[in-house]
Amino acid sequence: MSTGTLLTIIIAVVVVLAVAAVALALMARRRHLRERFGPEYERTLESSGGRLAAERELRDREKRHDALDIKPLPPVSRDRYTREWSNVQDEFMDRPQDAVHDADQLVTSLMHDRGYPTEGFDQQTKDLSVEHGRTLEHYRAAHEVEALSAHSRATTEQLRGAMVHYRTLFNELLTDGGQTQPTRS
Numbered sequence: 001m002s003t004g005t006l007l008t009i010i011i012a013v014v015v016v017l018a019v020a021a022v023a024l025a026l027m028a029r030r031r032h033l034r035e036r037f038g039p040e041y042e043r044t045l046e047s048s049g050g051r052l053a054a055e056r057e058l059r060d061r062e063k064r065h066d067a068l069d070i071k072p073l074p075p076v077s078r079d080r081y082t083r084e085w086s087n088v089q090d091e092f093m094d095r096p097q098d099a100v101h102d103a104d105q106l107v108t109s110l111m112h113d114r115g116y117p118t119e120g121f122d123q124q125t126k127d128l129s130v131e132h133g134r135t136l137e138h139y140r141a142a143h144e145v146e147a148l149s150a151h152s153r154a155t156t157e158q159l160r161g162a163m164v165h166y167r168t169l170f171n172e173l174l175t176d177g178g179q180t181q182p183t184r185s
Helices: 003-037 039-047 051-067 075-094 096-114 121-132 136-150 156-173
Strands: none
Touching: 003 039, 003 051, 003 121, 039 051, 039 136, 051 121, 075 096, 075 156, 096 121, 096 136, 096 156, 121 136, 121 156, 136 156
16 A cells, blocks of 8 residues: 555544544533523524524523522521512412512522522523523513513413412522422422
């Protein structure tokens, strides 16, 4: 075999290996994003200009999230939030619209105390999506009903559903060390 032929074969093998390595890296990155963001991965994919744009958006969210100072709550704060949630749930019987509004405010306050910026709903959902992508639809659904409620257009059943949705995210935000602090149903 001539040197030229051998060199051509070696170059072809190196190119094939390089392409395979790049493909494996892309697949690993895609799998990481799918696992980390859960349903938010598909939602971002549908709302962006394609897979590359969606994955770039999700990586940007990860970078922003990594720069935040997200911290667990001290036990005294978790207990206080648990009591406040109980009060909001009790309020629902007599003033459901007010309770939903208060649940929204309580979740926002909890986010703030954990270290999440609270400058707007869209940014809140992006920041939450990194660690809470699996419960983010609950927050969106609750927030939608809260907006209806602000204009007195939400039914009692919608308000009840919003409370359940807020409670799901609320419980997850109370997570400290992988253990969710229980709240009353």
